Amino acid sequence: FQELTRSYLEAYGKEWRSRAPLDLLDALNNPEDYEEGRSRLVFLSRVIRTPATIGYDQVSNRIVTEANGQQITNMESLVSALKTAKDGVHSIRIDDVPYVIYLDPEASDSVDRTLLQRGLPALERLP
Incomplete structure (x- = not known):
């Protein structure tokens, strides 16, 4: 998960305006269509294939609207929402x-612990 920035889209290269995901380009160019009480737009950039994410590994570049019933307005709200599962499931x-x-x-x-043991420095990076 990350917040949408122009820098992220520019990482698609010199022709980023035509190579980056269309939905994310639209969100960057027309923020008023996506604000809905958000201070920053959070999206799921990629899914790491693990036993916890079976069936979701093809999902990418999707805008996150809620987590565990809470509206997502920025990364901090996502981290907070995922601290406690609702009805035993996120x-x-x-x-x-x-x-x-x-x-x-x-x-x-379990996957988080494994990723940290294998050298991932942190599970989240918040400003």
């Missing part, structure tokens, strides 16, 4: 198919 609502991603908290925590 649910993350995105703007396109599959529309809701369901994650088992125990499986996610």
Whole structure:
């Protein structure tokens, strides 16, 4: 997950205006269409294939609207929403198919521990 920035889209190269994901380009160019109480637009850039994310590894560049029933207004709100699963499962609502991603908290925590053991320096980077 990350907040949408022009720098992210520019990482698609010199022709980023035609190579970056269209939905994200539209969101950057027309922020008023996406604000809905947000201070920053959070999106799911990629899904790392793990036992916790089976079936979701093709989901990428989708705008996140809710997590565990809470509106997502910036990265801090996403981190806060994912601290506690609702009804024993994390649910993350995105703007396109599959529309809701369901994650088992125990499986996610196990994968998080494994990623840290394998050298990932941190699970989140917030300003």
